[in-house]
Amino acid sequence: MRIVVDLTRCQAYAQCVFLAPQVFELHGEEALLYSADVPDEQLDRVRQAVVACPVRAILLGEEVGVGVR
Numbered sequence: 001m002r003i004v005v006d007l008t009r010c011q012a013y014a015q016c017v018f019l020a021p022q023v024f025e026l027h028g029e030e031a032l033l034y035s036a037d038v039p040d041e042q043l044d045r046v047r048q049a050v051v052a053c054p055v056r057a058i059l060l061g062e063e064v065g066v067g068v069r
């Protein structure tokens with residue numbers, strides 16, 4: 001499953017890092033790094049991160065726009 005994080009929205013609250021540390025990583029105070037290709041075993045954690053993100057910056061799978069598979 002693919003994800004995209006809208007980094008213009010992300011405020012580095014780090015909820016996603018807390019919930020899925022193997023997918024999301026914060027570098028410094030506000031640089032979020034993430035793996036766009038989520039392995040199946042991480043999917044539940046990523047779904048929790050999607051819901052937990054205070055600014056709804058994480059888009060998952062079918063919500064991801066044209067050009068991303």
Ligand code: SF4
Pocket residue numbers: 005009010011012013014015016017024032052053054055056057058
């Ligand atoms: S939870 Fe949302 S705002 Fe916070 S670091 Fe993750 S994507 Fe950014």
